[in-house]
Amino acid sequence: MAFEAEERPDRPIAKFESMLKTDDVYFFDAEDFEDIIHHYLNNGKMSLAKKAIKIGLTQHPSTIELKLLEVEVHVFENNLELAESMLDSLQTIDSNNEEIYIQRANIFSKKDDHNKAIQLLEKALTLSDDSIDIHSLLGMEHLFMDNFEEAKKHFIQCVLFDEHDYASLYNIIYCFDFLEDFDGAIVFLNDYLEKNPYCEVAWHQLGKQYIEKGMYKEAIAAFDFAIISDDSFVGAYFEKGKILEKLKRYNEAIENYEITIEIEDPSAFAYLRIGKCHEKIGNTELARLFYYKTVHEDPLLDKGWLAITSFYIKQEDYVKAKEYITKAINIEEENLFYWEKSALIHEALGLVEDAEVAYQKMVDLxxxxxxxxxxxxTLVIKKGDLHSAIQILQQALEFYPNNADILYKIAGSHMALNQTIKTKEYLVKALSVNTKKVATFKLDFPQFKNNTWINNIIIEYSNSSK
Structure with a gap:
């Protein structure tokens, strides 16, 4: 039995969900079904949207708007051929329906044919009285093609229509950033703020543009206005803190980072920045405490582990540094920066084999x-394993075929092995690249500093190159 809508005074969505729980069948007008379906689509409840479409088309089988919503679902689920077939049928009924062109554009966008999608959206624009959503779609299509100027124009239309459309506002600034038009972004944001002086998002973005220009005083002022507009806007405190760090106003930076912790749950990034500031002003114990908090809060934040490791390296406490870099590697073995620190630490501790493992891992990564x-x-040469050193340096030559430092090291290694032919070959190659680095060569291999044969090769090369 079907009930008239007036008999069920609840809102359409609540009434629809009530109907699904019972055997009753309620009647809705087509516009109610559209609202219900849009609600479910916007909230990602695809199965309920599909149920509403099915029931809606049962009650209103000739309603084009409901059929277009069915097409939208098919496009979302990549049933593109079926969606195109349905659009062909609908276009014979209503050839001037902008939604048909929008859905066709979505199909071509999914096929990465963004030029065709743009053509269809521009056609839809000529047919629509409500063009803002189409401008947003056109902006995205141009973004896909890196047409930042065109994308920016369409997103500006969206913001002109709805000053609170922050998604479009962010996209406009994204375009300015890619175009490296920081001056243009500053002008745009200042114009926007003339009309919306308490928009914390715009003040925040303006501050970031001033940072790009190195205008730190203006940036701080912009972030202050963002905070005045919304004193719980964490992003503004963070950005202000970062600038204060650059200006070496570390105590003020700490205050801003601490505010973010008071507003939201503590973040590893805030702890890290506070630790860095304390380290800069010589509060080593506080720095260490906040580095500990950083890695405790987020064990996967590599900057935290690197900070605490670097802290102990600066203190020349390589045993502690080794402990923490080992913990970091156990968490994330494929992190190149961890292995770089590991090589340095193990070399400082005289653990040559462990340092070699770290270098090998770095290259593997x-x-x-x-x-x-x-x-x-250099490490391997000091160890006395000259054959391995030559192998390493030969690999390096594949990336830097005419590098004097590498060539001199190979020459020195061959000389240490009494391989005179190879020594002369690589020494001459090195001299042909850079004669000034002979001094470095003699520092690296002091045993050959006064070697007559080596000096004769150098003299012979110098004479022949005149």
Whole structure:
């Protein structure tokens, strides 16, 4: 038995959900079904949206708006062929319905044909009296294609229509940032704030633009206005704290970071920044305390482990540094920065084999920095394993084929092995790249500083190159 809507005075959504729990069938008008379906779609309740569409089309089988919502669900679920077929049928009935073009644009967007999607959305724009959602979609399509100027224009239209559309406001600033047009962003935000002087989001974004320009005084003022607009706006306190750190006003920075902890649950980032500030002003015990809090709050934050490890390295307490970098590696073994610290610590402790393991791991993780190869080979040369040092340096040559530092080290290693032919080959190559680094070569291999044969090669090369 069907009931008229007037007999069920509850709101449509509550009434619809009540109906689903009973065997009763309530009647809704088509607009009620649209509201119900939009509610479920906006809240991610796809199964309920589909039920509402099914019942809605049973009661109103010829309503195009409900059929278009069914198309929207099919597009969302990637049933693109079915959605296109339904749109073909609907277009024969109502060829000037902007929603048909919007859904076709969504289909082409899913197929990564953003140019076609834009064409269809621009057609929809000519047919629609309510164009803001279309401008938002056009902005996103242009973003997909890195057309930041065009994207910005469409998002600006959205903000002109609804000054509280912060998603579009963020997208506008995103476009300015990618265009590196910080001056343009500052002008836009100041104009916006003339009309919306208590918008904490805009003040916050303005402050970040001033940071990019190195205008720290203006940035602090902007973040202060953001805080005046909303004294619980954590982001403004964080950004202000970071600038105060740059200006070496560490105590003020600490105050701002501490406010964020009072407003929200403590964050590892706040603890980390407070620890850094205390370390800068010489409060070593407080710095250590806040570094401990950092890694306790978020054991996966690599900057926390690196900070506490670096703290002990600066204190030359390599035993403690080793303890913490080992804990960090146990949590995240594939972190390159951890292994870099591990190599330094183990080398300082004279644990050569452990340091070698760390260097090998760094290379395995993709570290191809010149200093890594040079530090690793120096360690191995000191150990006396010259054959391994040459192998390491040969690998380095694949990345830096004409690097004098590498070539001199290979030459010195071959000389230490009494391999004169190879020594001369690499020494001449090194000299051809940079003769000034001979002094460094003699420091690295002091046993050859006064070697007559080596000096003769250097003299011979110098004469021949004149």
């Amino acid at each position: 993709g570290d191809c920095e010149l200093k890594t190869w040079l530090n690793w080979s």
